[in-house]
Amino acid sequence: VEGRDANDAQVLQEVADAAGRPEALARIGEQDLKDRLRQATEEAVAAGVFGVPSLVIDGEVFWGVDAMAMALDYLADPAVFRSGEMARVSTLPEGIQRQR
Structure with a gap:
C-alpha cells in the first residue's frame, strides 16, 4: 500500500513492529510455521480458494x-x-x- 520494498528486511521488520508482532521476522524460517502455512494453503485450495x-x-x-x-x-x-x-x-x- 505504501509502495515499500517487501524484499528489504528492515521494511519487513518495520511492518512487523507496526502490526505488534516484532518477533515475526525472526520466526519466519521456523519449520513449525512453514508446516502450518503449508497446511493452511492445502486447506484453502481444497475449499476452492x-x-x-x-x-x-x-x-x-x-x-x-x-x-x-x-x-x-x-x-x-x-x-x-x-x-x-x-x-x-x-x-x-x-x-x-x-x-x-
Missing part, C-alpha cells in the same frame, strides 16, 4: 477486494444468493477451472 483476499463462508468463496461487499451481503441474507438472478447465474458454466 485461488487468490487473495478470499473469504469462504458456508462453502461460498468470495474472492477479490471487490467481492468483500458481496460477502457482507451474503452474511446479511444468504437466501438472496439462492433466489432470482443470483440462482440463475450460479448455474452458468465456468469459463476457466483450476486444475487440482
